[in-house]
Amino acid sequence: MLRRLPFRAGLSALTVLAACQSHPDKKAAMATEPAAVSKPAAAPAQPSDSAGAWYRTYRAALGPNDSITLHLQSWPQILGDHTRGHLFGTYSHAAGEPLVVEGNTVADPDSVVLLDQSITLLNEGGESPVWRLKRQGQELVGTWNSQPVRLREAVPAGGLTFVSRYLLDSLAAFPKSPQPGAPYARWSLLALEPGSGPAAPRRLVAATILRALHGDSLDTRPVPTLAALFQEQGQLFTKDYRRTANDALQQLPASERKSFPPFLNYEEQRITEILWNQGGLLSIGSQFYAYTGGAHGNYGTQVLSLDTRTGRTLRYADIFRPDAKAPLQNLLGRYVRRTLGQEPTTPMDEFLFVKQMPVTHNVYLTSGGAVFVYAPYEIASYAQGEVQVFVPFRDLQPLLRTGLPVGSPAS
Secondary structure (H helix, E strand, O other), X not given: OEEOOOOOOEOOOOOOOOEOXXXXXXXXXXXXXXOOOEOOOOOOOOOOOOOOOEEEXXXXXXXXXXXXXXXXXXXXXXXXXXXXXXXXXXXXXXOOOOEEEEEEEOOOOOEEEEEEOOHHHOOOOOOOOEEEEEEEOOEEEEEEOOEEEEEEEOOOOOOOOEEEEEEEEEEEOOXXXXXXXXXXXXXXXXXXXEOOOOHHHHHHHHHHHHHHHHOOOOOOXXXXXXXXXXXXXXXXXXXXXXXXHHHHHHOOOHXXXXXXXXXXXXXXEEEEEEEEEEOOEEEEEEEEEEEOOOOOOEEEEEEEEEEOOOOEEEOHHHHEOOOOHHHHHHHHHHXXXXXXXXXXXXOHHHOOOOOOOOOOOOEEEOOOEEEEEEOOOOOOOHHHOEEEEEEEHHHHHHHEOOOOOOOOOOO
């Protein structure tokens, strides 16, 4: 699987930037940036989805032995290309291999257009399958790759429901120059709050999501509130923004200062993505995107799984035995070729930066296997995007720890 959208670029380590919630010159900032600004507020007693943000699951039967489960999310826009009504999702057949789709809601808000991101699904012309769907009550009805499909909204057994919280703020680079085209910084945050399940595991899941958005890899770290997390994001991101923007502008020839260059528009976004959510297993990704000048932005996704029966976090060391590294290298070498559409005998360094696959600890589980996630530049070029390698449980079985919610006899 490969994240191939052109507005994203790679972070092999988290770049956590951020920003203030309010500014004395907010009117200037709002006048120059194209998106509506949503101020963070105290969470209501019963949280509801932010406008334009939601998470839903859909299922469709494909015959007596197969089905599709689609985990679909929406948020008002994705920074980096100003896309409105952005959609992200993963879907899987009964075998449990996740496939990524991304898209948008077009002019008609009841219409959904999704594009498959997997290279393995490209046709002979190099085109990806397209989902063209229409909302009809609790169903999405239309076509996938020109084949009829009908998806019904439903919560899979052992899955959680979530409330989506989306926050966006901005800051003008030159508050005394509010003319059209003046540069600005903006930052956004999409968090998820569990809406179902036993209270104790639900609290642990909520805490893990907030820690992940903060960039924490330890479950012992204090849990930030959503408001505090967004405030810190703003403070860090805009701390030196105005000085940096002014210095960059002054370095340009006087003739080029009349119109502000686009590289002065800085952006930072943190997003919680649902990758798997059924059968007592929840897998999430925390994606971090930042643009601070240059040819393109940087991004990376940190992933993890949770046992929703207990709220226990499942990272690499919780999933795999200590002696799993060498066998995993061989398995990843085999399956990365499948992921990237390469022949089994093709030398790896002809299509990657490496001769042998490193075993990343950035891994999550599905009901059918494990997905190893490599940020752009980690093993491949920026143009190749984020590489996600699925390895099925039939090959992983001897390498797994016991007690997992999936994949092992003791689960």
